[in-house]
Amino acid sequence: MSPTAGRRRGEHRDLLTVGDLGPDVAGGIDELMVLTDSFVEVSERQIPKVPALRGRTVVSLFFEDSTRTRLSFETAAKRLSADTMTFSVGTSSLKKGESLRDTVETIEAMGVDAIVVRHGSSGVPRQVAQWAEASVVNAGDGWHEHPTQALLDCYTIRQHAGGVEGKRIAIVGDVKHSRVARSDVAAFTALGAEVTLVAPPTLLPPSLDGWPVKVSHDIDSVLATTDVCYLLRMQRERMTEALVPSLREYTALYGLTARRGDLLPEGALVMHPGPMNRGVEIAAEVADRPGTVVVDQVRNGVAVRMAVLFLLLGSGTEWGGGADG
Amino acid sequence: MAERERRLTPPYGGVFVARTRVMSAEDMQRATWRMAHEIIERNHGLDGLVLIGLQTGGVPLAERLAEALHRIEATTVPVGTLDVAFYRDDIGLRPVLPEAVTDIPCDLDGRVVVLVDDVLFTGRTIRAALDALADHGRARAVQLAVMVDRGHRELPIRPDFVGKNLPTRRDEVVDVGADGVDLGEMVK
Numbered sequence: 001m002s003p004t005a006g007r008r009r010g011e012h013r014d015l016l017t018v019g020d021l022g023p024d025v026a027g028g029i030d031e032l033m034v035l036t037d038s039f040v041e042v043s044e045r046q047i048p049k050v051p052a053l054r055g056r057t058v059v060s061l062f063f064e065d066s067t068r069t070r071l072s073f074e075t076a077a078k079r080l081s082a083d084t085m086t087f088s089v090g091t092s093s094l095k096k097g098e099s100l101r102d103t104v105e106t107i108e109a110m111g112v113d114a115i116v117v118r119h120g121s122s123g124v125p126r127q128v129a130q131w132a133e134a135s136v137v138n139a140g141d142g143w144h145e146h147p148t149q150a151l152l153d154c155y156t157i158r159q160h161a162g163g164v165e166g167k168r169i170a171i172v173g174d175v176k177h178s179r180v181a182r183s184d185v186a187a188f189t190a191l192g193a194e195v196t197l198v199a200p201p202t203l204l205p206p207s208l209d210g211w212p213v214k215v216s217h218d219i220d221s222v223l224a225t226t227d228v229c230y231l232l233r234m235q236r237e238r239m240t241e242a243l244v245p246s247l248r249e250y251t252a253l254y255g256l257t258a259r260r261g262d263l264l265p266e267g268a269l270v271m272h273p274g275p276m277n278r279g280v281e282i283a284a285e286v287a288d289r290p291g292t293v294v295v296d297q298v299r300n301g302v303a304v305r306m307a308v309l310f311l312l313l314g315s316g317t318e319w320g321g322g323a324d325g
Numbered sequence: 326m327a328e329r330e331r332r333l334t335p336p337y338g339g340v341f342v343a344r345t346r347v348m349s350a351e352d353m354q355r356a357t358w359r360m361a362h363e364i365i366e367r368n369h370g371l372d373g374l375v376l377i378g379l380q381t382g383g384v385p386l387a388e389r390l391a392e393a394l395h396r397i398e399a400t401t402v403p404v405g406t407l408d409v410a411f412y413r414d415d416i417g418l419r420p421v422l423p424e425a426v427t428d429i430p431c432d433l434d435g436r437v438v439v440l441v442d443d444v445l446f447t448g449r450t451i452r453a454a455l456d457a458l459a460d461h462g463r464a465r466a467v468q469l470a471v472m473v474d475r476g477h478r479e480l481p482i483r484p485d486f487v488g489k490n491l492p493t494r495r496d497e498v499v500d501v502g503a504d505g506v507d508l509g510e511m512v513k
Contacts, residue, residue, distance in 0.1 A: 038408065038423040047460045050411035080411075310411075316420040 013312050014129045014136040017145045018186040025190040029154055032307050036155050039303040039310070042079065052314050053082040056113040061087045061103075061128075062139070063119040068274055068298065069139050069149075073116045076305035080314070085112070100124070104131045113313050117141070135312040143177050149273055150183035152304040154191060156297045157228055160269055165192035170222050172198040172254060173232030173281055176205050176243075180273045181232055185213055198222055198254065202243040219254055223263040230271045231256055231281045247280055254281070261286035269293050341500050343507035348489055350505050353472065356488035357386070360470055361393035363486050364439060371400045373436045373465070379454055380408040380424040382443030382501055386472055390441060405429040407440075409453035433462035439486075443501035445471040448482035473506055475499050 014020060021028030042050055058077040060070050070086070077084045087107060098106075107115065114135045117125040122142030129136040140146040157164050169188050175181045175197050188195050195213040197204065208215065216222050223229065234250060244250045251257070256270065261283065264270070270282070270292040278284045286292060348356070368374055371394060378387030384406050391404045410423040440454055451469060458464060470486035475493040493499065493508065500507045 035422065037426045038410075041426045041428075042411070045460060046462075050460070051456070052411035052416055314416045315422050316417060 014125075014138075015147055015308055015312065016125050016129060016136065016138045018147045018150050018183050018190070020147070025186070026192070029151065029187060029191060032151060032304070032311065033155055033158055035307040035311065036151075036300070036303050039079075039306040040300070042306070043299075043303050049079050049081060051081045052310055053077070053080040053113075056080075056082040056313050057085065057111065058082045058114045058116065058309065058313075059085040059087055059107055059112045060116045060139070061089075061107065061118075062116075063089050063124070064140070066118055066140070068301075069118065070116075072298070072301045073137070073139060073148075073305050073309075075302050076309055077114075079302070080306055080309055082113075082309065082313070085110075100127070101131055104128050108132055108134060114309060137308060137312070140179050142179065143182070144179050145183045145186075146179040146273075147183050147187075148301070148305055148308055149180050150187035151308070152297055152301040153184055153230070153271060153273075154187050155300045155304050156271065156293055157269065159296065159300065160293055161227060161267075163191075164188060167193045167227040168196070168225055169193045169228040169230060170196045170198050170216075170219075170226045171230045171232065172219060172256070174203045174235055174243075175199050175232065176203050177235060178232050184230065185211060189213070193228075196222055196226075200244060200250075200254065219256075219260065220263065223260055224265065226264060226268055228269045228271060229256060229264060231276075233273065233275065234277055234281045236277070251280055255283065256281065256286050257283045258285040261289065264291070267291065271297060274298065339511040339513045341498055341507075341509055342512050343500065343509040345508045346505055347491055347499075347508050348473075348506035350503070353488065353501075353505060354389075356472065357389050358393050360486040360488060361390055361397055364390070364394065364468075364470065365398060367468070367485065368437055371398050371402055374439065375403045375405060375431060375433065375436050376439050376441055377405045377407050377429070377454075377458070379440060379442040379450060380406055380427075383441040384425075385503065386443060386470075386501075387441040390439075390470065403430045405431075407454055407457055409450055409457050412453035412456045414449060414453065427457070429461045433458065433464045435463075435465050438464040438467045439470055440467060441470045443472050444499045445469070445474045445482075445484050445487075446477055446499075448478045448480040451482050452480050472501050473499050 042048055060073055062070055074084045112134050115132055116137045116139050117128050118139040119141050122144035125136055125138040125141050138145055138147055154164050161167060171181050185195055189212045196216055197213050198216050198219050268291055270286060272294045276282055276287060278287055376387045376391050378384035387404050391402050394402050406428045408423040408425055408427045410421050413421050438458060468485040471484045472488035473491050474484055474487045475491045477495055498509055498511050
């Protein structure tokens with residue numbers, strides 16, 4: 001049980017970071033993976049809906065543009081028969097000067113059970129969790145964490161490669177600005193994978209103290225011993241910061257071109273959190289190969305988020321604590 | 326006698342301590358054979374029949390029933406498994422987690438489904454199972470086979486095929502294992 005979740009024990013639990021999955025992170029992830037299997041089965045049915053969270057309300061509070069994550073959470077909630085609401089910031093009272101706290105309290109007053117938060121600043125979901133009685137799920141905050149993405153990535157690797165333990169995973173690209181990379185490193189290493197960050201020095205965080213990872217600036221030397229090549233989106237909006245000379249040079253040095261795709265061992269997976277910039281971090285030829293499992297990541301995302309919402313709202317169990325809670 | 330940890334079956338948590346053996350493995354085998362004959366008799370054969378074992382206690386019983394049906398009629402009956410966690414009416418009241426992934430081997434439209442469980446108690450699991458089944462198609466009929474009917478129903482549900490009717494106190498626990506059926510209690 002994480003300290004963030006302890007305020008009203010058993011009634012209020014959050015998923016803000018991968019570390020929230022319990023004192024034994026690997027055990028918490030494993031448990032969630034097993035639960036996700038059940039929701040994958042539900043998703044494959046003719047009627048992909050179960051009544052587990054009937055009468056519960058999930059609200060998505062997104063301060064940053066996101067289509068796929070928001071749709072994924074809303075689909076997950078709907079398949080659990082929960083009601084969903086979208087608080088769309090563009091047309092909301094925040095534009096009229098309402099504070100975040102008042103917004104959260106207003107939403108809570110309507111009686112919601114979970115708030116899915118995305119914000120451009122790190123720590124906002126934690127702040128919301130301190131104000132809210134409802135369970136809070138972090139759907140991405142600043143450069144900090146995006147835990148459900150890490151969980152769906154673990155699930156996708158487990159599905160295609162049998163497990164994460166012992167896998168050699170290269171995370172390539174803009175690690176510095178990537179919440180996906182932070183959550184993935186936490187989850188992959190907890191499960192016993194060997195993680196190598198591949199990026200130019202300008203796109204790595206200033207300090208990697210406490211990150212149990214290797215670092216390389218030469219993608220060609222890494223690919224031959226990589227089981228999973230995880231490409232991060234090259235965020236075009238960062239180009240103004242002059243961290244790389246040009247997108248074309250980034251592609252030449254770090255892009256997974258068709259030639260580099262052939263360096264990967266047989267059966268290696270290529271993953272991407274989306275949306276992909278074809279021709280920048282990934283060549284179209286590589287994006288369409290059978291080992292590229294981006295579509296499975298999206299599909300599994302719904303089942304993983306169903307598992308997260310069910311664990312938080314329905315199961316009555318503790319993270320990583322089995323069902324005896 | 327069996328001491329088994331039970332996490333998710335009532336009364337939720339603790340270790341089962343057996344007091345009385347109420348059926349031996351041979352008794353269970355005989356009951357399974359009788360139930361198999363009754364299923365065939367009731368349905369005039371095995372046409373369109375499918376056995377669905379409820380996770381987890383009903384799954385091995387469904388397999389044994391299928392084996393018995395095969396030996397009697399030389400027909401293979403499809404066997405599926407069903408987990409009813411997401412359909413329970415006590416979600417939010419107590420810990421609820423699925424035990425295993427549901428596996429329905431065929432479209433249930435127009436079929437006769439025989440639900441198989443180890444112990445019939447309040448009937449709430451069966452209610453949830455009926456809801457779950459409806460999401461997999463419209464069965465022509467649903468029948469219920471249980472190894473032990475221990476009474477204390479809370480819903481208007483009755484079994485079609487029963488291995489043994491066992492009068493119990495509410496606070497007792499019935500444990501159906503591969504080696505037999507025990508009556509006992511939970512020790513925290």
